[in-house]
Amino acid sequence: MSIGPGVGRTIQSRIYRAGVFGHRPGVPVEPSELEAAARRAMSKQAWAYVAGGAGQQRTVAANTAAFARHRIVPRMFVDVTTRSLETTLLGRTIPAPLLLAPIGVLEMAHPDAEYAVARAARSLGIPMVISTQGSVPMEDTARTLGESPRLYQLYWSSDETVVRSFVERAEAIGSDAIVVTLDTHLLGWRTRDLDLGYLPFARAEGIAQYLSDPAFRELAATRPASTEATPRPTVAAVRALLSMARHHARWTGGSFRESLRSPLPRASVETFLDVFSRSDLTWADLARLREMTSLPILVKGVQHPDDARLAIEHGVDGLVVSNHGGRQIDNAIASLDALPGVVAEVAGRVPVLFDSGVRSGADVAVAVALGADAVLLGRPWVYGLALAGEAGVRSVLENVVAELDLTMGLAGVGSVKGLTRDLLA
Template structure:
């Protein structure tokens, strides 16, 4: 981003935006709490178990401090990166989040439109409330990836990957940390399951292979078939080869936390890694993603793209994650809070704030580009 008249920009934002919409993620969350019922809110905001990992994802960022560099002429900054030969405006992605209609009736369509307008890549979930084709249609030519939940019926997985490729998605993100469902106390207390409500069926009910497995194509039958297939304890590294047979797109694995798994990913020809603990929604007591990142970055050593999600809330967080080895980051809960409060406008506002905050943080760190962000500007507290 080239510096123009930032004081004027700030004045405009303060006078036009802040009176109507929140600025901080904490305020977005408070307003989302006011508009959403207990079940949907806790599903979005909560984690598994005692939610220690949920908290630790944020605490980990506070253990690193940025050491600003001075007198470096940061007039002409750029936030852009290149990934898989695609020029991207910023290193910020919208993470795959399913069943977004629990937050707002427009769900993924609103989030996808906001991402497209902001030049931010959107990662569509297997369990979205709108089909991957519908999401692609509202995004036009905007950059997008498809996140795959592996199915015990491997032909269903192959079918969805083929559909994504046909619909203009540019990469496949295989989530590998959901072989079992995390133990979410809040959902148990609320007796709430959006999947049971049929919220995440769009990609299944539009998939010819999946529908061919049903005696009758009804939401009730589809829910039972999804539940039978979506948790896959047998998933292993050899399944990457099967996936490769059905797509020419880059394949990323999401959910890596151990450096030895990063080595295995390289050995099996994976094209990218997302360091993720599912936002603290799977294994409670797991390592935070930011703490896991440096060792994984050392293994990857720039061979393939390395992304991080879970816990990113501010522009300074983005700087820290990139300085510790990530090429890009993904946000989840922040944009869902924006979606809940103000639909597409809310997602747009959350992204706009984060991108500008990142630009300011990068400039004040003394950096002109993503390449300038490295461990030398950080101190471990």
């Protein structure tokens, strides 16, 4: 289906009509039920990676709790027979102020990973932000998206040849923008992952962009052989080596048997761990990225108004207010609490996007009313992916859009432009 006028009632009626025949939604509509169902369906490692945050999970909790502090005050006797969710972002008209946030290692949720997500995004026309930590090369994801809009999220590697190669590939697949993540130059203290001793990248999961990249492969091929003594093998170590070989073979075009005998799979993982990120970057480095591409550049991870000002001074074309879903710093400011100050500083000069803590269409309405031009949805669609693949992602997106549409109608708002600050208590 497409996102058109009356989408909320269409989806609502479809569910109720199916209920007459005893059919309930296969993917729960209620956010907490969706999360609980996904937890039952996912492995411990996958659940910890997707749902977990930093430290004591206080920022994750703060992100969702912040929405309760902003209450919608509906207006009555407003003709909202015809409602439009359409908006414009980076010169492109999109069907709703909603994008799929970049999330890595989707193979942990479902074997179809980005293929399933891209098919769901394409069916609704909702833009997808492709992750650097994807389980599928960006070219394959782009082919699956067809003409549907896409952006590319960039982790700025410590190897500039890899950065340049990623940017060139992002241009070649028709990306509408480069979204540079600023808040992950170090990996946060993610207690749930640490208690399991599980980092997916160390098993070559979620590094398809790297394994399919010529610059990275050349770098890995020239890595000196390790001189460390090999520990006594364990079952877990054998599984990890098999995972490395399987992923390496898949994305480099070799055979599994060859990869199993080759030192390259392990060298590739070690190279990735060496070059994944860097902590010496400053605002001035954006000029170097600008030399690499003519695409719009957005920065993701802004929480402070002064950083919004610096971003604009250094020529960015947009920014994303985000705390990485609470995954990087424990006890950090809720992303929604940071949004109004950033919006005030930006003052309409560039688009302001928002993520972290969004669980529903009503949350999207609140974020847009506080000044966001569009909202990135994250964990909920991954839960849908874990439960039902492509159909699960599409169900979650449809439900969020349906609730947004009905929330607007019930609040007396006929278009996205009508979602303004005076709608909130």
